[in-house]
Amino acid sequence: MANELEALARRHLVRLQRHTPTRQLLAMLCLAGLLILGGYFLYQSLPRQYTLRIAGSEVVSNRHYLMHILQEEVLPAGVRLHIASASDTNDTMARLSRGELDLALMQDADAERYPNIRHIATLPTEVLHVLARPPIKQLSELRNRQINLEPRGSEWREHAVQALEFAGLHSGRDYLEANLDEEALMVLPGNVLPDAVVIASFIPSALVEFLIREHGYTLLELPFPASAPHHLDWGQASQIPAFAYGAEPATPPRNLLTVGSSLHLVGHDHIDARATRILLHTLYGPALTARLHLPFEEKRLTDSAGYPLAAGVEDFIKRNHPLISKENYDKFKSLGGMLFSLASALLVALKWFRGEPVIEEE
Structure with a gap:
């Protein structure tokens, strides 16, 4: 049965190849698909602007001062941090879980009550x-x-x-x-x-x-x-x-x-991973530490109060991992095999679209 299906598929492919208009249409569709895919990857690599709303604190408090300095430091990296008014803790967490806020500073966690909140960073005590x-x-x-x-x-x-x-x-x-x-x-x-x-x-x-x-x-x-x-x-x-x-x-x-x-910085789970990485690079960078004179310790980054890690946190942690490692070697090995298979498939496809015989008709 399998051999019959394979033979049937071969005959149809040969007929399609001999029909020049159909072959040209398929070639244009494949080219358009490749262009769309290339455009998507190019779009993903372009610099982005993010606007994030963080729950505010009392104007004279140290928390508000931290937010204000963070607001200034992340702006050149493409993140506009808007300090929004907030009331009590429960209301703030509820608004954050509903997506009405993007970020908040908190101490306790209730992952069952607020399932859409993610841990981003642990701040000084x-x-x-x-x-x-x-x-x-x-x-x-x-x-x-x-x-x-x-x-x-x-x-x-x-x-x-x-x-x-x-x-x-x-x-x-x-x-x-x-x-x-x-x-x-x-x-x-x-x-x-x-x-x-x-x-x-x-x-x-x-x-x-x-x-x-x-x-x-x-x-x-x-x-x-x-x-x-x-x-x-x-x-x-x-x-x-x-x-x-x-x-x-x-x-x-x-x-x-x-x-x-x-103290923990938490956010809604819809925050883009790249925005999270910008926040982390700023929080654990020398500029913020110098301005605030506070010990931002990256080793405590994942000390969550109970919420899952936000997208982008693990990528930030791995940024300093050595390039030459068994894990990366296995990745490069798999990538090399995939690229070789892709190149072979593209060569066969190119011959097929040119009308050159690649499948023997039975």
Whole structure:
């Protein structure tokens, strides 16, 4: 049966070859296909312009400053970063998963609830700064005081509540919670500011420095275990280095224990892989590190909070892999075999379109 089908196919091909108009039409269609394919590959290689919307943060926050610098650095590479207004964390993640936003900065992940979100990069750790007015010198003295946390709905507000509970201070029972945003803390007169302020930020923080310098706040220690309990798995033991906020007087005078949390850049899964690579080249490049004075560590790039890696991340990681390797050798070997087979097929096709005999008629 197979031999009969092969013989039938041979006869039809010979008849088609002898019919010059049909053969010429097929040749033109093949040529048009090759031109379209070549045009596609050329189009893919051309420089692109991307416009990405990233969920914004408070204007005076370190996150907003990071976004602003990133916005400037990626523009020459073809990415326009638009900082969009955003409210609480859950709303931001929902908008990102629906594709209303392209990028966001976050700490926690919920891949089941937001299936369209992908991990792009892990950024420097944010730490909790606990500031208090003199004469308060330790956490236990914050009982029956007013403590300002992040605005309700933010990830860090929930984390701060949990960290204070771990230290023995419960919201509503041991202290009165306030939720002023960072801009309000910058403009309110000193006599109405709370007894203590808990701020999550990179080190150094402009707001922390302002409260210390202008209103006399001091930094308190917030001990956190090296191995976090399950309900505090978002956190990691961190330190605020001595002299981080001044040498005279020394602020703080020694390394202060506190809790930190990794910050992640995440995006919607529709983001083009090339745009992702541009973001990564910028984030882990020397220019951004020099401007922000923050440790962007590429070795932590894939430390995802729980979302799958975005398209383009693995290509970025492999960019520094050696050209001569067993994996690349096998790829080149396969590519060589494919090119040889393709060249042979093209030669046979060329002879067929010229009308030269390539198939013996049975």
